[in-house]
Amino acid sequence: MTSTSTPSLLPGTSRTLAASVRGLSKTYGDGDTAVHALRSVDLDLAPGRFTAVMGPSGSGKSTLMHCMAGLDRPTEGSVTIAGVDLTTLDDDRLTHFRRDHLGFVFQAFNLLPMLTARQNILLPFELTGRRMEDGTAERIEQVIDVLGLRDRLDHRPGELSGGQQQRVAIARALAADADVVFADEPTGNLDSTASAEVLAFLRRSVAEFGHTVVMVTHEMDAAAYADDVVVLADGGIREHLVAPSRARVAQALEGGAR
Numbered sequence: 001m002t003s004t005s006t007p008s009l010l011p012g013t014s015r016t017l018a019a020s021v022r023g024l025s026k027t028y029g030d031g032d033t034a035v036h037a038l039r040s041v042d043l044d045l046a047p048g049r050f051t052a053v054m055g056p057s058g059s060g061k062s063t064l065m066h067c068m069a070g071l072d073r074p075t076e077g078s079v080t081i082a083g084v085d086l087t088t089l090d091d092d093r094l095t096h097f098r099r100d101h102l103g104f105v106f107q108a109f110n111l112l113p114m115l116t117a118r119q120n121i122l123l124p125f126e127l128t129g130r131r132m133e134d135g136t137a138e139r140i141e142q143v144i145d146v147l148g149l150r151d152r153l154d155h156r157p158g159e160l161s162g163g164q165q166q167r168v169a170i171a172r173a174l175a176a177d178a179d180v181v182f183a184d185e186p187t188g189n190l191d192s193t194a195s196a197e198v199l200a201f202l203r204r205s206v207a208e209f210g211h212t213v214v215m216v217t218h219e220m221d222a223a224a225y226a227d228d229v230v231v232l233a234d235g236g237i238r239e240h241l242v243a244p245s246r247a248r249v250a251q252a253l254e255g256g257a258r
């Protein structure tokens with residue numbers, strides 16, 4: 001197994017990391033039946049980058065994302081986002097941290113069916129009574145325009161296409177101005193046109209709003225929208241590729257099959 005080009009700091013970024021993972025391990029079960037889903041993973045993500053996490057089925061992609069996003073607890077190690085080590089937070093604090101600092105774009109959209117698109121987008125604020133800071137309302141309007149949702153705001157999810165629903169989910173993640181937006185196979189339920197649209201919007205959110213996006217994907221076409229690609233194999237990071245070519249990503253993925 002090779003290990004190359006893990007960047008401690010990417011060119012053109014500030015010195016603060018968007019997310020830092022140290023010695024992250026996750027073991028399911030114990031004894032003979034223990035599954036080591038993650039084995040002492042170290043990973044730094046610079047802010048304002050779009051990173052795809054790839055690797056074979058069972059390599060630990062979802063486990064890594066869930067531990068990084070505070071949705072699952074690692075067995076060992078730390079995850080630091082916005083200067084806070086998530087593994088030190090109790091469940092209540094972790095819930096608050098997710099609400100205040102993280103965004104989620106998952107395959108099943110996670111929209112509330114009885115609310116309109118606008119209400120879903122504003123949910124992080126309305127549900128929790130979180131106060132909007134200066135400029136937030138204007139930014140949300142901008143996100144709505146960038147995502148092309150202006151004429152769909154009064155529709156409920158059931159009245160929207162899959163791609164539009166996913167755009168609402170992205171708008172909600174961006175509206176909250178998350179420190180890191182986590183996307184788990186965000187195009188898994190979409191046709192190729194809608195997938196391309198959603199990925200282009202994630203790309204724009206990084207370029208135009210400076211967001212940090214981490215996306216688990218199986219698809220090379222989806223990864224092509226990302227800046228960087230982290231390739232997992234057998235619970236560890238095989239490579240962290242900075243602005244790789246498609247051929248380079250393919251090579252890193254094939255490394256495990258040999």
Ligand SMILES: Nc1ncnc2c1ncn2[C@@H]1O[C@H](COP(=O)(O)OP(=O)(O)OP(=O)(O)O)[C@@H](O)[C@H]1O
Pocket residue numbers: 028029035036037055056057058059060061062063064
């Ligand atoms: N709740 C669980 N209990 C036991 N084992 C689990 C659990 N969740 C995941 N695993 C195991 O941990 C390993 C990593 O799983 P994970 O879902 O993170 O992989 P993945 O790369 O996301 O896979 P896929 O691409 O198939 O979604 C696998 O061997 C899986 O079977």
